[in-house]
Amino acid sequence: MLTVCQMDVANALVLSRNTVTTRTRKLEFTHAAQGARRYRLADVLPTIKDRERDKVSALFDLAEDDGEELFVGDNAVPRARRLEGWLRGEQRERLFGAQVTFTGALAGSVQSSVLFEHHEALRLKLALTDPVMRWTVLGDDSALPRFEHWAVPFAITNARYEDLHEKEAA
Known part of the structure; x- marks a missing residue:
């Protein structure tokens, strides 16, 4: 999973530390060296303004990869919806293409009947994975996994019952 600290966000976007602190206030984080807070890049992106x-791309360059490519974490459905809401034009099209390819790969697997009951949530969560996020946001097609080998492990790792229609608190 790609993570960034507040200083990464401030440096990449040329923002004050106070602005970044305000924007990341409600995001989940982990503690890193010297008490720095590390945030999932997928959670930080929706805080970025159009301007x-x-x-x-500079923020992606500063992000650290913890090596976890499959698991997208807890509360993934509302996080994925926030990220999707932030995407624009071609980014949405690229994500849709990745979702279609993922669905095809999952349908072609012998495990698909069990996993397809989680399909809608998995399709949403797909946007939170590093390779798909890199493709969706930056257009980096070299980042995309070979879905025919990747779809089932991703689905098994992230399949769980979730309320897909739960409204977010204001």
Whole structure:
């Protein structure tokens, strides 16, 4: 999973530390060295304003990869919906294409009948994975996994019952 600290966000987007602190206040974080807070990049992206979008690639460059490519974490459905809501034009099209390819790969697997009951949630969560997020946001097609080998492990790792229609608190 790609993570960033507040200083990464401030440096990449040329923002004050106070602005970044305000934007990340309600995001989940883990503690890193010297008490720095590390945030999932997928959670930080929806806090970026339209006028800052041209600096997003710098944020990807500063992000640290913890090596976890499959598991997207807890509360993934509302987080994925926030990320999807932030995407624009071509980004939405790229995500849709990745979702279609994922669905096809999952349907072609012998385990698909068990996993398809979680399909809608898995399709949403797909946006939170590093390779799909990199493709969706930056257009980096070299980041995409070979879905025919990747879809089932991703689905097994992230399949769980979740309320897909739960409204977020204001």
